[in-house]
Amino acid sequence: MTESKQLAKSSLRGTLRERVDMRKHTSWRAGGVAERVYQPADLDDLLVFLHNLPAEEPLYVVGLGSNLLVRDGGLRGTVLLLHSALSEMRIEIDGSVYAEAGVPGAKLARFAALHDLSGAAFFAGIPGTLGGMLAMNAGCYGSETWQKVLRVMTVSRQGEVHVRTPEDYEIGYRHIALREKGEGGREKGGATPEGFTLSPSLLSLPQEEFFVAAWLTFARGDGATARQEIKALLSKRIASQPLHLPNAGSVFRNPPGDYAARLIEQSGLKGKQIGGARVSEKHANFIVNAGDASAADIEQLINEVQAEVRQNTGICLHPEVRIVGEKKP
Ligand SMILES: Cc1cc2nc3c(=O)[nH]c(=O)nc-3n(C[C@H](O)[C@H](O)[C@H](O)COP(=O)(O)OP(=O)(O)OC[C@H]3O[C@@H](n4cnc5c(N)ncnc54)[C@H](O)[C@@H]3O)c2cc1C
Numbered sequence: 242m243t244e245s246k247q248l249a250k251s252s253l254r255g256t257l258r259e260r261v262d263m264r265k266h267t268s269w270r271a272g273g274v275a276e277r278v279y280q281p282a283d284l285d286d287l288l289v290f291l292h293n294l295p296a297e298e299p300l301y302v303v304g305l306g307s308n309l310l311v312r313d314g315g316l317r318g319t320v321l322l323l324h325s326a327l328s329e330m331r332i333e334i335d336g337s338v339y340a341e342a343g344v345p346g347a348k349l350a351r352f353a354a355l356h357d358l359s360g361a362a363f364f365a366g367i368p369g370t371l372g373g374m375l376a377m378n379a380g381c382y383g384s385e386t387w388q389k390v391l392r393v394m395t396v397s398r399q400g401e402v403h404v405r406t407p408e409d410y411e412i413g414y415r416h417i418a419l420r421e422k423g424e425g426g427r428e429k430g431g432a433t434p435e436g437f438t439l440s441p442s443l444l445s446l447p448q449e450e451f452f453v454a455a456w457l458t459f460a461r462g463d464g465a466t467a468r469q470e471i472k473a474l475l476s477k478r479i480a481s482q483p484l485h486l487p488n489a490g491s492v493f494r495n496p497p498g499d500y501a502a503r504l505i506e507q508s509g510l511k512g513k514q515i516g517g518a519r520v521s522e523k524h525a526n527f528i529v530n531a532g533d534a535s536a537a538d539i540e541q542l543i544n545e546v547q548a549e550v551r552q553n554t555g556i557c558l559h560p561e562v563r564i565v566g567e568k569k570p
Contacts, residue, residue: 252289253279253281253286253289253290253293254281254282254283255279255280255281255282255286255287255290255326256279256280257277257278257279258278258279259276259277259278260274260275260276261275261277261320262274263275263306263311263315263316263320263566266278266305266306266320266322267306267307267309267310267489268306268307268309268368268487268488268490269306269310269487269488269489269530270530271310271487271517271518271530271534271538271539272310272312272313272315272535272566273311273312273313273314273315273536273566273569274315274316275301275311275318275319275320276315276316276317276318276319277318277320278319278322279319279321279322280321280322280323280325280326281321281323281326281327282326283326283327283329284341284453284454287321287326287327287396287400287453288400288402290400291397291398291400292399292400294319294398298319299317299318299319300318300319300321300398301316301318301319301321301565302320302321302323302372302451303320303321303322303323303324304323304324304342304343304369304370304371304372304373305324305345305368305369305373307368307373307490308369308373308377308379308489308490308561308562309489309562309563310489310536310539310540310562310563310564310565311536311565311566312536312537312566312567312568313535313536313537313566313568314566314568314569314570315566315567316565316566316567317567323343323370323372323453324343324345324370325343326343327341327343327344327372327453327454328341328343328344329341329344330344330348330349330352332356333456336461337391337456337457337458338352338353338356338358338361338458338459339454339455339456340352340454340455340457341371341453341454342370342371342452342453342454342455343370343371343372344370345368345369345371346364346366346367346370346374346379347364349361349364349371350363350364350365350467350471351365351468351471353459353467354468354471355464356464357461357462357463357467358461359460359461359462359466359467360384360459360460360462361389361457361459361467362467362470362471362474363380363381363382363383363384363474364386365471366381366382366474366478367379367490368490371386371452371454371455372451372453374386375390375417375452375455376417376451376452377561378412378413378414378415378417379415380415381474382474385414387410387417389457389458389459390407390455390456390457390458391406391455391457391458392404392406392455392456393405393406393452393454393456394452394453394454394455395450395451395452396450396451396453397450398449398450402453403450414494414495415494415561419450481523481524482523482524482527483521483522483523483529486521486529486530486531487530488521488529488530489528489562490527490561490562491526491527491561492526492528492543492561492562493505493546493547493558493559493560493561494558494559494561496556496558499556500526501525501526501550501558502524502525503525504550504554504556504558505520505525505526505558507553508546508549508550508554510525510546510549510550511525513542513545513546514531514542515538515541515545516533516534516535516537516538516541517530517531517532517533517534517538518530518538518539518541519542520546528542528543536566537569540564543560543562543564546558547560
């Protein structure tokens, strides 16, 4: 009996599917197939699923796939799709916002505005889920996700629930890592297949612990102003980003004191194309799927842009996007 059949026979209420095309679950609309995808019915159902999951099964958590490239050879193991699964939001008695990991940024921003809270507008510009924003410490226009976090709820691979505070994490620019107790919070580094060194949180390994909810704090404001802010922010994004074509936002992290887009443009790489993947003319740090791009096209373009910028400027850009899965043989 296959593992998925064993899972299906248990008392799960969510949806388990096999051989799922991840192009439908990533904003680049490129890449391969996931062996299994589970979309839990709610948090309790997710815990039952994890208790039933064979220990050796690789597990990946995906929100809206807006920062994710799944290689063309696909993903072995199970993808947990949290978007539209963990979607509860409420105001707590202390005035904080409790939101589950599957809530999209735009919904969170609108919910805060509805409750006359300010400082949440920036979430509207990030087309990911709260879980993905916590994992990436996503941000824009001077605000970052973890600036708003009071506590998070996480679930381990074995289905154990933890409530953690920001002090439990090392928090940085598009970076978050659980401090390892007993090692003075120090992390071990790692090398990507392309050969440059990144911190562990940027390596796309199967996950041991992930976010299921957070309590966020916002100042009191007024809803009308917050809605105006959201509108202005979205107009700014439409004007500066190639939103008419599939993309994954900024491909590279900004190096200290500079902008990846500036370095890419200065290196003459706007419009550079490999297969269906192209460096956007509108925003040089975006790679768009201009036709039928494969994940290999996109990854090769990422590597070439990185190499050419390094050659031209001496600066090594590090990808912000996560690359998972197997290359096509
Ligand atoms: C048009 C566009 C504009 C963008 N603008 C911005 C921007 O201004 N600022 C910015 O920071 N980003 C931006 N992004 C990138 C992206 O939206 C963010 O990184 C977002 O936080 C990703 O959320 P997601 O739910 O789509 O995560 P996914 O892409 O699904 O996953 C990204 C990573 O987070 C992990 N992850 C997802 N959910 C969880 C969870 N619950 N627990 C633990 N790990 C999890 C995944 O395993 C993966 O490693 C943009 C993307 C696009 C397409």
